[in-house]
Amino acid sequence: MADTTFTHSPATTDRGRRWVVLYLATTGLVLLLMMLAGLWMRLAQAGWVYTDPALFYQLMTVHGTGMVGIAALGGAAVLWHFLSAHVRLNSRVMGANFGLFLIGVVAILVADFPGRFGGAWTFLYPLPATSQGAWPAWAAALHLGGLLVIGVGFLIWCLELARGIIATYGGLGRGLGWHVLFGGSMRDVPPPTVVAATMVTIVTTLALIAGALVLVMSLINLAFPAVEINPLLAKNLIYFFGHTFINATIYMGVVAVYELLPRITDRPWKTTKVFLAAWTLSTTMVLIIFPHHLLMDFAMPVWAMAIGQVFSYVNSFPVLVVTGLGALAILHRSGIRWDLVSTLLLISMFGWMAGVIPAVVDATVVVNSVMHNTMWVPGHFHFYLLLGLLPMMFAVMIHLARGEDTRPQGSDLTALLYLLFGLGFVSMFLIGGWASVPRRWAEHLPEWQIWDQVASVMAVGVIALTTVFVAMFLVRTPAILREG
Amino acid sequence: MNVQTVSVLLSFILILALAAVFLRVRGLAHEGRDYAPVQGNAYRIRAFGFWFLILVGLPISIWLFRENPYTAEAAAPQVINVTGYQWYWELDQSEVAAGVPVEFRVTSADVNHGFGIYDAAGTLVAQTQAMPGYVNRLTHVFETPGTYQVLCLEYCGLVHHNMIAEIVVTEGGSDG
Ligand code: HEM
Ligand SMILES: [Cu+2]
Ligand SMILES: [Cu+2]
Numbered sequence: 001m002a003d004t005t006f007t008h009s010p011a012t013t014d015r016g017r018r019w020v021v022l023y024l025a026t027t028g029l030v031l032l033l034m035m036l037a038g039l040w041m042r043l044a045q046a047g048w049v050y051t052d053p054a055l056f057y058q059l060m061t062v063h064g065t066g067m068v069g070i071a072a073l074g075g076a077a078v079l080w081h082f083l084s085a086h087v088r089l090n091s092r093v094m095g096a097n098f099g100l101f102l103i104g105v106v107a108i109l110v111a112d113f114p115g116r117f118g119g120a121w122t123f124l125y126p127l128p129a130t131s132q133g134a135w136p137a138w139a140a141a142l143h144l145g146g147l148l149v150i151g152v153g154f155l156i157w158c159l160e161l162a163r164g165i166i167a168t169y170g171g172l173g174r175g176l177g178w179h180v181l182f183g184g185s186m187r188d189v190p191p192p193t194v195v196a197a198t199m200v201t202i203v204t205t206l207a208l209i210a211g212a213l214v215l216v217m218s219l220i221n222l223a224f225p226a227v228e229i230n231p232l233l234a235k236n237l238i239y240f241f242g243h244t245f246i247n248a249t250i251y252m253g254v255v256a257v258y259e260l261l262p263r264i265t266d267r268p269w270k271t272t273k274v275f276l277a278a279w280t281l282s283t284t285m286v287l288i289i290f291p292h293h294l295l296m297d298f299a300m301p302v303w304a305m306a307i308g309q310v311f312s313y314v315n316s317f318p319v320l321v322v323t324g325l326g327a328l329a330i331l332h333r334s335g336i337r338w339d340l341v342s343t344l345l346l347i348s349m350f351g352w353m354a355g356v357i358p359a360v361v362d363a364t365v366v367v368n369s370v371m372h373n374t375m376w377v378p379g380h381f382h383f384y385l386l387l388g389l390l391p392m393m394f395a396v397m398i399h400l401a402r403g404e405d406t407r408p409q410g411s412d413l414t415a416l417l418y419l420l421f422g423l424g425f426v427s428m429f430l431i432g433g434w435a436s437v438p439r440r441w442a443e444h445l446p447e448w449q450i451w452d453q454v455a456s457v458m459a460v461g462v463i464a465l466t467t468v469f470v471a472m473f474l475v476r477t478p479a480i481l482r483e484g
Numbered sequence: 485m486n487v488q489t490v491s492v493l494l495s496f497i498l499i500l501a502l503a504a505v506f507l508r509v510r511g512l513a514h515e516g517r518d519y520a521p522v523q524g525n526a527y528r529i530r531a532f533g534f535w536f537l538i539l540v541g542l543p544i545s546i547w548l549f550r551e552n553p554y555t556a557e558a559a560a561p562q563v564i565n566v567t568g569y570q571w572y573w574e575l576d577q578s579e580v581a582a583g584v585p586v587e588f589r590v591t592s593a594d595v596n597h598g599f600g601i602y603d604a605a606g607t608l609v610a611q612t613q614a615m616p617g618y619v620n621r622l623t624h625v626f627e628t629p630g631t632y633q634v635l636c637l638e639y640c641g642l643v644h645h646n647m648i649a650e651i652v653v654t655e656g657g658s659d660g
Contacts, residue, residue, distance in 0.1 A: 054642055120639050126616070127595045127641060132570050134642040231596065231616050267519045274530070296598070296637075297613045298620040302554050313545040321533045328509050329526030335516020350506045354499045361491050364545070365552045370487050370608045373598055373637040434492040436608040438600065438637055441645040447606065 015084045016091025018481055019098065023077035024397050025477050026098075027070045028470035030105075031390075034066040035466060039459045045444045046452035054134060056442035057118035064121030065108060065147070068246055071385060072154060073101060074393040075252030081396065082259045083161070083197045087168045093160040100153030107146030115139025120440070122242055123147070125214070125234035129222050141222050148215045155208045161201045165194065172198050176283065177276040189271050192258040196251055199283045204248045206287065211241030232299055239293040247286050250352060250384065253392035257327055257345050260399060263406040264342050265334040269326065278318035285315040292363040296372050305365065312363035316356050324353045336408065343412035344395040347419050351387025355380060358430060373440075375451075376433025383426045386462065387419065394466075397473035400480055414468050421461030428455035486607060553612070553622060560587035560623050564651075566634075568597030568614035571643035573634050579652045582629045588622040590614045597647065598637025604630040611637055626653040 037059045044051035051059075080094060111117045117139040119128040128140035165175040169190055175198030179185040190198070214237035217229050262269045291308030294300050327349045336342060358380040362371050371377075394415075402409060428451045437448045444452055561584050565576040568591070580586045590599045590612050597614040601624065609632075612622040626632070636647035 053645065057639075057642065057644075118642070122639075124596050124639070127639075130570070130595050131641050232618060235596070235615075296611055297615065297618075298554055298622065299615065299618040302552070305552065305554065306549055309549050310542070310545050313541065317534065317537055321530055321537070325526055325530050325533070328505065329523055330519075331513050332509050332522050332526070333512050333515045333517035334519070334522075336513050338510065338513065346506065346510060350502065354502050357498045357502075358491075358495045361495050364548050366548060367487055367491050369553060369610055371491060372611060373600075374608065376491075430492065430495070434488045436488065436602065436606060438635055438645075440639040443645050445606075 015089055016080060016094045019091055019094035020077045020081045021400065021477060021480050022098065023073050023080075023094070024393070024400070025474060027074035027077065027393060028397065028473055030066060030070045031074075032463065032466060032470060034063050034070065035459070035463045037063040037066070039456065039463060042452055042456045042459055044442065045449070046456050047444065047446070047449050048453065048456065051442070053442035054116060054118065057120070057440075058112050058116060060440060061118050061120050061143075062109070062112050065112075066105075067385070068121055068242075068249075069101070069105070069150060071246065071249040071389055072252075075249040075389065076154070076157060078256050078393060078396050079161075079193075079197055079200060079252040081400075082193045082255045083164075086191055086194050087161075087164040087197070089164045090160055093157055097153040097157040100149050100156075104146040104148075104150035104153070107142050107149065111139045111143035111146060115142060117143045119143065122238055123215075123218065124238060125218055125229055125231055126221065128218055129225060137222055141219060144215050144219055144222070148212060148219070151208050151212050151215065155205065155212070158201050158205045158208065161197055162205070165198055165201065169194065172202060175201075176280055177271060178280070180271070181273055181276040181280065192269050192271055192275065193255045195271065195276065195279045196255050196258065199279050200248050200251050202283055203244050203251075203286055207241045207244035207248065210237045211245065214238055214241065232297065235294065235297065236290075240287075240290045243290040243293060244286055246381070246385075250389045250392075251282070251286075253348070253389045254323060254352075256392045256396045256399075257323070257349060260341065260345060260395065260406065261327060261330050264345075264408075265330055265336055267330050267334060269330060275322060275326070278322035282315065282318045285311055285318075289315050289363075292368075295363070295365050295368040309363055309365055313360055316360050319356060320353055324349055338412050339408035339410060340412045340415055341395050341399050341402075341406070342408065343415040344391040344398070347415060348388050348391035348395065350419075351391060351422075352384050352389075355384025355388055355426075358383065358433075370436070371433055373438060374433040375429045375431075375435075375437045375439050378439055379426055379429030379431075379433050382429055386426060387422045390466075391415070391418070394469040397469060401473045401476035403480075403483075414465055418462065418465040418469075421458050421465065424458035425455055425462055428452070428458065488607065553610070560585040562586040564588050566590045566599055566614065568592040568594075568599065568636070568640070568647070570594050570641055571636075571647045573599075573636075573647060573649035575634075575649060575651070578650060579654060580626060581656055582626045582653050585623050585625050588612070588624065590620045590622060591618060592616045595640050596638045597640045600635045600637035601651070602633045602635055603628070604632065606633075608637075613638060629653045629655045 041059055043049040044056050116135040169175045175190055175194055177190050180189055214234055220227050258269050289312045291304045292312045295305055361367055432451045562580050566588050567574045592614040599614045600611040601609050603609050610624045612620040632651040634649040636644055
């Protein structure tokens with residue numbers, strides 16, 4: 001495999017750096033609050049803290065929506081920070097997105113707490129409009145409207161990325177390196193960060209359009225109940241949006257690995273043809289595998305289910321074989337001394353790769369028949385988000401707090417503890433799936449509660465260590481902002 | 485061993501194997517070596533992994549798909565019509581014979597619900613979505629007699645965790 005020329009990334013000339021810092025600070029704070037909401041839910045399921053089911057489902061809605069939102073906000077900060085060294089971006093877009101995000105958050109908080117909306121982050125039609133009096137229609141409309149505002153913000157953000165990439169590289173195809181992959185050209189080879197950003201832009205834009213469509217349809221249905229939506233169509237749009245959007249967050253975060261590991265190890269991360277092929281494959285596959293969420297909807301066409309199963313499996317190649325192995329190779333016998341940043345990045349690759357495994361298993365129809373909507377599912381996504389995405393974001397926070405100095409500093413004990421508590425926490429979800437515990441149940445049977453109890457203890461550890469990482473960043477935030 | 489146990493064992497073994505690789509890389513990182521040979525090895529492993537996944541994994545994934553619940557068997561001898569409501573199940577019959585296929589025709593009168601069948605030991609044995617406007621046909625053969633429970637497996641609002649029904653599976657009718 002001929003390696004093409006490596007475009008070395010210059011020391012960062014981050015435009016919109018203040019916004020990046022503000023995004024990450026917000027991410028850290030909201031993350032902690034949402035984790036506390038998660039702990040509360042776990043304590044309720046464990047039978048340790050009595051919680052009214054209505055409140056449980058409100059917490060579940062806020063936790064799910066909030067976590068997906070800040071996964072995107074934090075991912076966006078990481079991607080922007082590194083991409084803006086390669087592509088000229090207009091930082092006012094970061095401000096616009098942030099403003100819309102805050103408006104959306106306020107709307108959602110009002111809808112979910114005083115308004116008692118509890119329709120989950122997936123707002124599956126027709127639940128928002130059909131709560132049997134659990135929440136009023138205005139609360140549902142306000143929540144969905146809040147989501148729409150946040151979605152518009154991210155759409156603008158994605159379009160700015162697309163504009164920047166097109167302006168610098170001459171097209172999204174060139175951002176994915178197709179001229180190198182198919183044309184054999186060796187010029188303007190996009191660095192890994194640009195390739196990832198192009199993929200993120202494409203898939204997130206499509207996801208947001210589908211999401212906006214189904215949100216508008218649901219809002220119309222709330223206003224005029226006579227206007228109905230086909231529930232299977234709504235489900236397809238929602239899972240296409242939800243699956244693609246949350247997956248894109250880790251493709252945003254992974255640029256931290258592409259950019260920081262080479263600086264830490266002094267070994268380049270090359271854009272090879274295999275790398276480009278892997279990202280092009282990911283771009284298409286992440287868009288077509290969402291039917292793995294609909295395997296228990298027997299009304300779906302069988303070919304869509306076959307795609308959902310077989311391509312979910314294929315989709316793991318690029319991640320496992322190219323990015324994961326690439327990260328391991330760059331670190332292997334590199335002569336580095338582990339410190340907090342490098343260990344967090346190592347953990348993030350492990351969390352991502354390992355978190356894919358239960359997902360691929362569950363995307364198999366025979367397994368899905370007895371695992372779908374059990375705790376196995378939160379087991380899979382907490383694995384790759386808590387131990388994959390979050391360590392990427394923490395690594396960038398600490399990297400910035402250290403003034404972007406990549407020389408090893410101090411010990412990595414806190415990262416290892418985070419890994420251990422995190423593994424304990426997500427394993428309890430997976431074991432719950434093995435024990436057939438349904439997901440999204442406000443109250444658990446006594447025989448299930450042992451897993452909930454262990455998970456609660458582990459969650460306390462995760463939250464404590466998250467507090468440490470976020471605090472390391474926040475105490476340095478004023479100084480970073482002053483330095484500009 | 486049921487499907488759940490196979491899945492959890494397989495997943496945990498693969499995760500542990502992956503962890504072993506990561507631990508090895510972590511342990512050897514302090515040895516500074518040239519990148520070129522390391523990278524050469526990684527490319528070889530990558531090529532091996534790629535072909536292994538294509539030539540072994542992909543056929544397995546396709547082969548596993550042949551066992552799917554979508555192609556409903558012709559005229560099952562026992563039929564139960566199921567409708568989900570916020571927040572109860574309506575089954576037009578709740579007693580079936582073991583060993584004989586049962587076809588569940590599952591729908592919903594309001595929002596999405598999940599029709600999950602649990603055996604007496606509390607293990608999920610089969611499920612399908614209950615969706616307004618659609619009838620999903622789930623064919624299942626109850627192997628052992630006993631009292632089974634139906635739990636809701638799709639979030640449907642305030643009392644989602646309390647949407648429980650019973651199916652009694654009796655001996656007899658079975659010729660094997
Ligand atoms: C200490 C950390 C965390 C705790 C204690 C926690 C706890 C929980 C609990 C108890 C549930 C509901 C499980 C169920 O019964 O279905 C849940 C769902 C969820 N969590 Fe977390 N979580 C944590 C971290 C995260 C993170 C970091 C993310 C994403 C970045 C996340 C995203 C979600 C999502 C999307 C759901 C689905 C909500 C739904 O089913 O509607 N969580 N979490
Ligand atoms: Cu998915
Ligand atoms: Cu339900």
